[in-house]
Amino acid sequence: AELASQQYYIDYGSEILLERLLSLIPSYIPDREITASRSVEKWAHFIMAAHKKSIYTQKRFDPQKVKEEVVDFARHKWPLLFSRFYEAFKFSVYFVDEQEQVLLELSFPEITAVSRKLQGQSFTLATIKGDEYTFTSNNAEDIRDLVVTFLEGLRKRSKFVVALQDNPNPTGEESTFLSFRKGDLILLDQETGEQVLNSGWAHGVNERTNQKGDFPADCVYVLPTMTRPQQDIVVRRKTYLKRLSLIFREYKNVITGHFHRVMVTKNRGKDKLWSCTREPLKQPLLKKVVSHEELAQDACILPIMKYMGDYPSKRTRSVNELTDQIFEGALKAEPLKDEIYCQIIKQLTDNHVNEEKGWELLWLCTGLFPPSNVLLPHIQRFLQSKKHHPLSGDCMQRVHKALRNGSRKYPPHLVEVEAIQHKTTQIFHKVYFPDDTDEAFEVESSTKAKDFCQNISTRLLLKSPEGFSLFVKISDKVISVPEGDFFFDFVRHLTDWIKKSRPAKDGIVPSLTYQVFFMKKLWTNTVPGKDSFADSIFHYYQELPKYLRGYHKCSREEVFQLAALIYRVKFEDDKSHFPTIPKMLRELVPQDLIRQMSPDDWKRSVVAYFNKQAGKSREEAKLMFLKVIYKWPTFGSAFFEVKQTTEPNYPEILLIAINKHGVSLIDPKSKDILTTHPFTKISNWSSGNTYFHITIGNLVRGSKLLCETSLGYKMDDLLTSYISQMLTTMNKHRSGRGHSK
Missing domain, CATH: 1.25.40.530 (MyTH4 domain)
Known part of the structure; x- marks a missing residue:
């Protein structure tokens, strides 16, 4: 009721009208809270009571200040609403499970280190208890950077430090130096953590002795917190410091004694x-x-x-x-x-x-x-x-x-x-392209997917590898290779996974062959005409099958024009194939439109449009084709036919398009776009062998779309990639603005 009252105040001020309030309650109060015992009228009574006694109505607070109070309350009450969600594979624990239950919460003062493998896709959180939680995620670097940003920001603003050692300075009654023991909590007087981190000295109060004084900055650790840390955290930090010094001593001994059993010295000859x-x-x-x-x-x-x-x-x-x-x-x-x-x-x-x-x-x-x-x-x-x-x-x-x-x-x-x-240190791998060509590229043990894409892009004279990806086709699946993965690691992992799902027959493990494809995956910045080689090899041949399957909504005139362009790409100016047009309609016209006209009528229309394009080359025809479909909101989409079970207003069978605009739900019969959910509104998603689930909006008032599909893994990967790209772009813009200041 308090929150609803604040919302009303922000929208309409201190004067409350019952009729208006009753109409607003369904948008103020979660549906599950409006029940027979707590009707809309009862909620109106609660809200009006809260409104009457609130300080902001009595003192006529600025609505902006009330907004800030609401956000501050929500930040502490529902921290998950202010969280970024990442998918990670469990090595130690999950922080949040699929039901969005918090299984472990670490405050920032409890975190002693955040590390990641060099160029790797895993990160480790170390805690003052001595626990380490290691996660593998495609967003490992992003997560680590986010945690480090919070830790550094909190340390700069902090007023709390903990002693790393006993104070080496002798202190007498007249001394201005602060006396402390290792693990003591010290409250900074004037400075913040930022000054301590950047200067040689600081001034503060030892909480244990209540003494004030100066102390060397390198003798303390700045705690990443804006509020006084809990006593158990200070105690654990003290234990952690003791353990840390023991580890350093032990490691020093290990280094000196590491090889005395095994390394050969010059005096001894060959051991x-x-x-x-x-x-x-x-x-x-x-x-x-x-x-x-x-x-x-x-x-x-x-x-x-x-x-x-x-x-x-x-x-x-x-x-x-x-x-x-x-x-x-x-x-x-x-x-x-x-x-x-x-x-x-x-x-x-x-x-x-x-x-x-x-x-x-x-x-x-x-x-x-x-x-x-x-x-x-x-x-x-x-x-x-x-x-x-x-x-x-x-x-x-x-x-x-x-x-x-x-x-x-x-x-x-x-x-x-x-x-x-076979005594060769060079490994060449065949890569297939959408235009039915292929080339061999050298792949090293250290080659990551990103390097591989760059090599292919350079060889094919593409202007940029942005948006392109490697795909491995194995068994009945085509799976995108994450750009941070070592190429051979990914293929090895994939073949092992497929083998496990297909048990050996008569003791014979099935041999699995695979093919590697290079294709455009993310179409965010794709504009026909910007890169002629990309248009010719990739964009045209990737968009053509989707068009012919009938996924786009288009006019009859556009269909005639595109059919003529497809014919020109196939045969250029050669008109000798005109008589066979009725037999090749499936290669020229969307499959759901073929029966709308007789084969001869199709032929006449295609020929008429072909003659209008006289003199155009094969490459020009490809570009013209792309420029037509570029105008459609579904250009560059990946389409998925799914069965949805949650939204009664939508058809049971839906066409889902994932593209640069977000996730669009399409009526498969009319091709009308029912709705488009931009990536900024998507808060969570998950997939399995038979399903794909997506949450739109926040965790309080969000809605879920549950879909049955065998391609959930593809939808999951594509959505993850688009959102990751969006976040990377946003971070670049933010850092760019920061530097310009």
Whole structure:
């Protein structure tokens, strides 16, 4: 009632009229709150009572101030309404589940670090409890940046700091220096966190002793909060600081003692431990792995020897079975990465029989992940000492690329393993285009989808790769490759997923072939004539099938004109195919319009329009075609036929178009656009094998559209991509305005 009263005051002022209020209540009060026991009339009584005793009506507040109070109240009462939602795959916990229930809430003072893998799609939140929550999301960088922005902004405005150490300055009765112990909470007097972060000294009150004084800024941590932190957070922060100092001490010891068991010194000559062996190791090489029982069990000792032929293998294996066993564990546990490097180098050292197999493994390893900073110089020295080997230089380059691009998520793809086994370090991949052409492109272990798209765009002389994407066609699915994914990781993950959903028959795992397509995905800035190569190779051939399926609403005149242009693209000025026009109508006219005229009438109309376009080339005809459909609101759409079960005013079978304008709902018979939901109004969406759900509006007064479809994964991906692009553009504009100031 209080909120409704405030809304009325903002709209109409302090004087309240019962008749007007009764008509407004359905838009002020959520439907679920209007019941038989709480009728519209009762709500009117509650609202008028709240209005009468409110301070803003008595003191005639400025409506803007009341708006601010409403927002401030809502911000604390319903924080989810002020949230950005991201889809993430659970490694530790979900923060919000599909029913929008909050399962975990972290206040900013509880967060000690936000990190992400270099160029990766995962981010980690560390808390003062010592917990770490790692999520994988296509928006990982976006989420991390958002959290960091809040943390930095709060720290700049904060008046609360916590001591990182005991104050090193001696304090006497006359001293102006503040005395404190590690973990003490200090309230800043004059300064804010921004001054503390940017200056050498600060002044504040030690909450424990109630003393005032000056203190060095580098002895405190500025808490990211505008309000006094809860006592348990201060206590946990103190515990965290103790634990942190222990970790630093332990890490220092690890660095000094890391290699004393395994590294070769000049005085000792070649230690047997660093030479290949035919006997399996009884324990891992590195101390940090030995001391971790679970990791020690996963340290791949036998598979490396079996791959190299240094240990007998009794059965025939698939090409990448052993490489999977070797690298899978290391890709999940960071300490095992160095262990694998050390075991491979050990096994190829002084191995006169199977050294080449060891180089194959090292080549694969350097393409998957880099060694740690501690091990890196030793790997570099090893490779420099083996300059004579043809793979040495390539391995060095691959290490540098892995350092720059980050670690892969999956073991080597079959294509990578087969390539190195056939003594080739160059892998070429065929890519198909919408105009039925294809070209081969080199793909490296470190190639990400974004790099791949850039390479294709450059080769095809496109003006920009913006809006284009790689698609992998496998089995009965065509799936877009996220631009931040390593190409081989994505294909590997996809084939593994399909194999799991198709169990082996008679013990034989089905072999899955796939094709890679390069197509326009996001049409936000697509204008016919802006990029002639993109129009000719992509835009025309991607829009044509959608037009012929009858998804667009168009006039008969436009259909005649477009049919003549399609004919010209096929045959240019050749009129010898005119007699066959009645037989090729499905290639010229939208399928739902063919029966509206006789074949001969269609032929006469198409020929008449063809003659009007005399002298136009094939490329000019493509551009003219695109310019006609560019005028339609459905240009550049991806169309999905779905069965909807929530909106009685709409047909049961709907055509959903996703394009630069948002999500449009179309009557499949009349082709009328029933409504268009812009991306800014879409708050949530989800998909599964048989459904696609979308929430329009906010969580309080929003509506859901539930659809049955087998293409939910495509709709989900496309919507995610368009909204991500929109947010990126908005952020660029904001930062641009910030710099211009």
